[in-house]
Amino acid sequence: MTAADVPAIWVVDLDGVVWRGREPIPGSAAAIARLQAEGRTVVFASNNSAYTAAELEAKLNAHGIRSLGHAVTSSMAASSLLHPGETVLVVGEAGVVEAVQAAGAEIRSEGPVDTVIVGITRRFDYAMLRTAARALHGGARLIATNTDSTFPGPDGLDPGNGSLVAAVATAGGRQPDAVAGKPHAPMVDLIQARYGPVGVVVGDRDDTDGRFARALGYDFALVLSGVVTEADLPIDPAPRWLAADLAHLLPPVPGYELTPGD
Ligand SMILES: [Mg+2]
Incomplete structure (x- = not known):
């Protein structure tokens, strides 16, 4: 990328771009600080629905990064589909609960409800699955914060929210009415409404980040610090950078x- 190419809006994926699990990716925090100092807007876009806004801010801060209010999660995208007073059953963590409450919807512990939202939770169990499935049998719609099947854990792939959504959808006899996170429409609409039609998405995956960039109409910059490696190239969508x-x-x-290792 040349200096003339540097856009005003940078939508940055987190895992595989800023950090890998708990480990920072060297140079990323400094690069973000440089973009911010140059007056660019860096937007942190995560499909992880578990984070509250404060938790995500704290994790960024622990890596030496300030969000300056520009952090967007799949929970926030999911809650953009709710209306005040709507009743919601949440399968998920505090990030979903916070976003649902911010939308003015009312959380219930069992059906009947208008909507079931499924986000990642390590407390998922049979009773939770039964409660969610029965709410769907009672006519609730199903919103998935995201459908990533797996994500990288410290010692291998861990089940992602797509695995929980599949269980709820199977037991409830209803496919998701909406998927909120990258690369789907709710997250696209949220980013476009806030940041406009021109920008770049920086990510480590073609299937989420590349497709997200295409849906936004933004350029796609692929970094090889995460899931996609040189051996996987070429990929579709092809990155501009x-x-x-x-x-x-x-x-x-x-x-x-720049010296090697910087
Ligand atoms: Mg990633």
């Missing part, structure tokens, strides 16, 4: 030579 990591995506600063 490709770099080892976020730091190497940015144009070099005149007078400052």
Whole structure:
């Protein structure tokens, strides 16, 4: 990317771009600080529905990053589909609960309800599945915060929210009426409403980040610091830019030579 190419809006994926699990990806925090200092808006877009706004801010802060109010999760995208007073059964963590309450909807512990929202939770069990399925049998619609089948755990792939959604959909006899997170319409609409029609999505996956960029009409910048590796190339959608990591995506600063390992 040359200095003339640097857009005003940067929508940055987190896992595989900013960090890998608990480990920071070297140079990413500094690159984000540089973009912010240059007056660009960096938007942090996560499909992880478990984070509350404060928890996500705290995790970014722990990595030396400030969101400056520009963090968007799949829970926020899901709650954009709710209307005040609507009754909701939540399968999920505090991030979903917070977003549902912010939308003015009313959380119930069992059906009948208007809507069942499913987000990732490690407390998922048979009783929870039964309660959600019965609410669907009673006519509730089903919203999934996201349908990622797995995500990288510390020692292998862990079940993602798509696995929980599949269980609820199977038992409830109803496919999701909406999927909120990247690359789907609710998250696209939320980002476009806040940040406009021109920007770049930086991500480590074609299936979520590349398709998200295409749906937004933004450019796609692929970094090889996460899921997709050099051996997977070429990918579809093809990225406009490709770099080892976020730091190497940015144009070099005149007078400052990047050295291996930076
Ligand atoms: Mg990622």
